Amino acid sequence: MVESVFSVDGVLARADPYYQPREGQLAMAQAVAHAMGAGEVLVAEAGTGVGKTYAYLVPALLSGERVLLSTATKALQDQLFSRDIPRLVQALEVPVRVALLKGRSSYLCLHRLGMARHAVGEGSPQQIRVLAKIEEWSRSTRSGDLSELTGLDDRSPVIPWVTSTRENCLGSHCPNAKDCHVNQARRQAMAADLVVVNHHLFFADMAVRESGVAELLPSVRVVVFDEAHQLSDAGLQFLGIQLSTGQFVEFARDSLYAGLAHARGYADWPQLAAGLEGAVLRWRHAAGDGLASSGKRGWAQGAPDGVFAPDWEAAMAAVLQACGLLVQALDAYHDIAPDITRLAERGTSLLARLERFGQPCPQGSVRWLDVGGGLRLVESPLDIADAMRTRFLPQPQESVDDDGWPATREGLGRAWIFTSATLGHDAELSWFVKRCGLEGARILRVPSPFDYAAQAAMYVPEDFPSPSDPRHGSAVAALVANAAMSLGGRTLVLTTTLRAIAVIAQVLRQQLAQLGSSLEVLAQGEWPKLRLMERFRAGAGPQGGCILVASASFWEGFDVPGDALQLVVIDKLPFPPPGDPLVEARTLQIEQSGGSAFKEYALAEAALALKQGAGRLIRHESDRGVLVVCDSRLVRMGYGKRLIAALPPMRRLSGAEEFHAALEDLASVTRTSTTDQTFL
Incomplete structure (x- = not known):
């Protein structure tokens, strides 16, 4: 059945005149269908252009099973629910009820x-x-x-x-409660055949076991994770414990409002709330000069690194006392109103978490203090592998069929499908598999159908300043300014740190002004992300050309097909940030077990991130472009071969002359294309 849908005269071809059968897409769809039928675990890496969305959606819609589909972001949820799934449901003519379920913060x-x-x-x-x-x-x-x-x-x-x-x-x-939008969304999800959630909601509900997904999961036999490479990071947020000064301030203010509204005169609510806010303020000051410089501080002993332990412990004790007094007052009048009852429970939970952070960090976890506008205390496991093995995944099947697939048997377990364009750099996809506890899963790697050698080129300027050189950011900006002027914009600069965004954007604007260019420089953080994306995609149009300098989430999930993006510049090799407590804990764990932290962890992380960043360049069969990596370690160091091997097979540009010739070639093709369109 699946094969006929993807055939040259199948359902998809009849529904879309531009549809072209792809061998890789069919192979993935067949593997997904078998995994769903056999109740097995499948990890499928599908390169850009394979069409992985339809490759898992078609088997899911035809399976007759209840399916839970989890995505990385709410934006992708909306795309699946509003565009991809309705199109397929109409083409396949299947009577499937579909529901969209997000977290509480998405609903009024x-x-x-x-x-x-x-x-x-x-x-x-x-x-x-x-x-x-x-x-x-x-x-x-x-x-x-x-x-x-x-x-x-x-x-x-x-x-x-x-x-x-x-x-x-x-x-x-x-x-x-009767008109609650969250409750309505959950009721719709409970009645649906296919429910679209996101990774954060999946793990949040797994952690508390009290909302819609926790009720849905036992009755769902097929679970699909798209953009699965983000699964581990999402899971760590909810498998650990977090506590912030902001939560205490919000609790104090909500208690003040509820106390005055429902129990005025029963307690001195202003004094109790002010007492807690004052204790929180002193707690923030106990972090010393940390508020002047944001970042993570390791926390191996009684207090975070660089914080005077006696002051820290005294400040935490003061918050405990002030919060306890407010909770006592709320609890004494909890039967007056639901708001008071819930606040008492909320305060009790805050106290329990604060007391936990006063105890030693459990073995197998890492703890740190995140300093920003306030303080955020975090305790996290090193990975989600144990949780996945013990709380979700079925036991391995004991028998296999003639093709080597786990044999179907009575009382079949749940099927788990994990897919993404980037899951590893080796045949076993070990980067993803080990971190998520999926040893023994069926592995499928489907290469991209794009002709990267013809469509893309890579350039590494070897005479560039070292990444540790203060001149590096300015050198990146100079290269980008000249290159982007040749292309009329169409340039995405990906940085490894947020600090580099400001440096590169500032110098870039100065250089473009000196060169008399009207190109617009967009910088992450100056506009909302969605607005930046929309402006950049329209950059080749009437608004004029632009350059986007960004980091973090723009390394993945940012899709710009066509001529609007022709040059991707990566400032440095994306190794894990030194000094990050989670990175240090994972490094220590590997070294204590006799492994090489650099090879097994740092290099693997860099390879995946580099692959994701480079993946922004070619998004369609007709796209053409150049990737620039402004880090000569990629060609000077021995490990560079492993990083290059993780990238798509682009042709290499050997020097500045070839680089500028490639840019001119792109610009001439774009000008010709634009001229042709003018006379259509």
Whole structure:
């Protein structure tokens, strides 16, 4: 059945005149269908252009099973739910009920919206306008999904006012429980055949075992993880423990509001709330000069590195005492209103987590302090392997069929499909498999159908300053300025640190101004991410050319097919950041077991990240472009061969002359294409 769908005269070909059968896509679809039928674990790496989305969706829709589909981001959730799945359902003509389920922070909370109306005077004029826009939209929305609200910045401080968290949700005691958008989304998910969630929601619900996915999972026999390379990072956030000064401040303010609203005169709520906020402020000061420089501080002993232990411990004790007093007051009047009851439970949970951070870190975990606008305390396992083995994955099958596949048997276990374009650099995909506890899984690697040797080239400037040289950022900017002027923009600069964004963007703007160029420089952090993406994709149009300098999430999941992106510049080899507590703990674990931390961990991480960054360049059969890696270690050091082997097989440019010739070739083709379109 699956084979016929992907054939030259199959369902997909009849539904889309531009459809072309791809051998790799069919191979993956067959493997996915077999895994679903056999109840096995499949890890499938599918290169860019394979069409992995349809390769797992078609078998899922035809399987007749209830399927849970987890993606890396809410944006990909929306794309699957609103575009890809409806198209396939229509083409396949299958009676499938599909539901979209996100975390609480994605849905409007009617109860907290009502509370925000009374507290609106505390906000700025801009925040008040945003709140008014949300309130107007709330009267017409059916889903309550905030992504419907055009122009709402996902970084807006108003969002926490009108959404709930696990800590502040009133549950069945909420006066708006019947009309709750979260509850409605969960009911729809419970009745659906295919439910689209994201990795964060999957693990968050696994950790608390009290919401929709935790109820859905036991009745779902097929689970698919798309963009599975992000699974480990998402899981670590929820398998560990986190606590922040902001949570205590929000708890104090919510308690003050609820106390005055429901139990005025029963306790001195202003004094209790002020006492907790004051203790939190002293706690922040106990971190010393950490607030002046953001970053992570290791925490092996009683206090984080660089923090005076007696002051730290005294500050934590003061917060414990102040929070305890507020919890006692709330608990004494918990039967007055649901808000008071939930706040007492929330405060008790905060106290328990704070007391845990006063104890030694458990073996097998790592602890650190994250310093930013406040303090965030984190305790995390080193990976998610044990949780996946013990809490999810079925036991290995004992028998196999004639083709070597695990044999189907009565009482079949759940099928698990893990897929992404980047899961490893070796045949066993060990980078992903070991970290997620998937030893023994069926491994499938499907190469990209793109002709990288013809479509792309790579250039490594060998006379470049060392990555540790202070002149490196300026040198990157100079190279980008000249190259982007040749192309009329169309350039993405990927940096390994957020600090490098500011340096490169500043120098780049200065150099372009000196050269008289009108190219626009976009820098991550200056605009919302979605706006940056939209502007960059439109860069080749009437708005003029542009250059985007970005880091972090732009290394993956940023799709710019066509001429809008022709040059990707990577500033340095993306090795794991030195000094990161999790990196150090993993390094120590490998070395203590007799392994090589550099080869087994640092080099593997760099290979995957480099592959992801390079993957931004070619997204379609007709795309052409150049990748520049401004780090001569890639060609000077012995390990560079392993990193290059992880990249698509692009042709190599041996010097500056070949690089500029390749740019001119791209520019001439683009100009010709634009001229041809003018006369169509």
